[in-house]
Amino acid sequence: MPEIKINKFMDLTTSFAGFKLKNPIIAGSSGMTDSVEKIISLENAGASAVIVKSLFEEEIIYEMEEQKHSMSGRFFVYPETFDYMEEEPEEDSVRKYLRLLKEAKESVSIPVIASINCVSSQKWTYFASEIEKTGVDALELNAFILPSDFHRTGAENEKLYFEIIQEVKKHTNLPLILKISFYFSNLAQMIVKLSETGIKGITLFNRFYSPDFDIDNLSIIPSYVLSTPEDLPISLRWIGIMSGRVKCDLAASTGVHDGKALIKQLLAGANAVQLASTLYHHGPEYISVVLGELKQWMEYHEFNSIDDFRGKLSFSKAHDPAAYERVQFMKNFRKFRR
Numbered sequence: 001m002p003e004i005k006i007n008k009f010m011d012l013t014t015s016f017a018g019f020k021l022k023n024p025i026i027a028g029s030s031g032m033t034d035s036v037e038k039i040i041s042l043e044n045a046g047a048s049a050v051i052v053k054s055l056f057e058e059e060i061i062y063e064m065e066e067q068k069h070s071m072s073g074r075f076f077v078y079p080e081t082f083d084y085m086e087e088e089p090e091e092d093s094v095r096k097y098l099r100l101l102k103e104a105k106e107s108v109s110i111p112v113i114a115s116i117n118c119v120s121s122q123k124w125t126y127f128a129s130e131i132e133k134t135g136v137d138a139l140e141l142n143a144f145i146l147p148s149d150f151h152r153t154g155a156e157n158e159k160l161y162f163e164i165i166q167e168v169k170k171h172t173n174l175p176l177i178l179k180i181s182f183y184f185s186n187l188a189q190m191i192v193k194l195s196e197t198g199i200k201g202i203t204l205f206n207r208f209y210s211p212d213f214d215i216d217n218l219s220i221i222p223s224y225v226l227s228t229p230e231d232l233p234i235s236l237r238w239i240g241i242m243s244g245r246v247k248c249d250l251a252a253s254t255g256v257h258d259g260k261a262l263i264k265q266l267l268a269g270a271n272a273v274q275l276a277s278t279l280y281h282h283g284p285e286y287i288s289v290v291l292g293e294l295k296q297w298m299e300y301h302e303f304n305s306i307d308d309f310r311g312k313l314s315f316s317k318a319h320d321p322a323a324y325e326r327v328q329f330m331k332n333f334r335k336f337r338r
Ligand SMILES: Cc1cc2nc3c(=O)[nH]c(=O)nc-3n(C[C@H](O)[C@H](O)[C@H](O)COP(=O)(O)O)c2cc1C
Pocket: 028, 029, 030, 031, 052, 053, 054, 055, 079, 080, 081, 082, 083, 115, 117, 142, 179, 205, 206, 207, 225, 226, 227, 228, 231, 253, 254, 255, 256, 274, 275, 276, 277, 278
């Protein structure tokens, strides 16, 4: 695409979870959002909202510390636990977290969204009211019930998500955003049902850190924690399938590393897009580069606002929805030659 002059009245605003955001780029929850200074620099770089680093439901930190070199016995770990391995016990972390939220909220004018990484609807849910008192704008629940418990049925696992939402809602009026994985037997129906619970947004998807094997030392080691651009297709597919079919907004997460990926997610129908790994690679200032690519592309295609093209390639609006389907898959695999 040739370099072109940008129409200065271009409208990049989007709505997500009840907010009017100045553009679709949200800084996703990660170590890049774990201090007031970083949050200020993300705002200065152009982020339209920030999701603060998650607070964990349980005392996973110490357990992780014990295991950080061997990783044995763990089949999946949240990447976020790595950021916490040098930190203090939960009680202190909780106090520190509430202070961080309050100070972040006082320091920036973009929406500040808290985040809790949870695996149950027990005990911790009262924290939602403490979080609300800090003045933050919303709460993202990074709920992941790993379907690796041999004694729990799929239905029991799924019920837990609804219980978490129900319990948290008892303690706060903050807009809730649910961040999920794709480990569901009937993902489409699950996302629709979750969207009908009164939550304001769903983030598709969290990214799991998977184990790797050191074949020289015969041990289990952490694999690379950051995503790559090749990780985009899963969330792109599901944003595309679900947009226009849910009762809340959708944010895309995982594999968005540049302006092209951002544009793709918007074409799929995302209301907003979260960045994490690419901010680790390039720093917060990269947000303005990604926004620049979006503006160039919009100018080239003569789109004046995000709404002019959002969802154009979603399953429900695309001219060729079959491109999402098995038939396309079969066609492409038959033709594929080395
Ligand atoms: C080092 C690291 C720490 C993260 N910490 C959190 C976290 O605390 N809470 C959370 O919800 N997601 C966390 N994530 C996941 C990101 O928010 C994001 O969903 C995921 O990395 C996929 O997006 P990306 O491809 O832009 O990295 C973390 C990711 C990384 C790489």
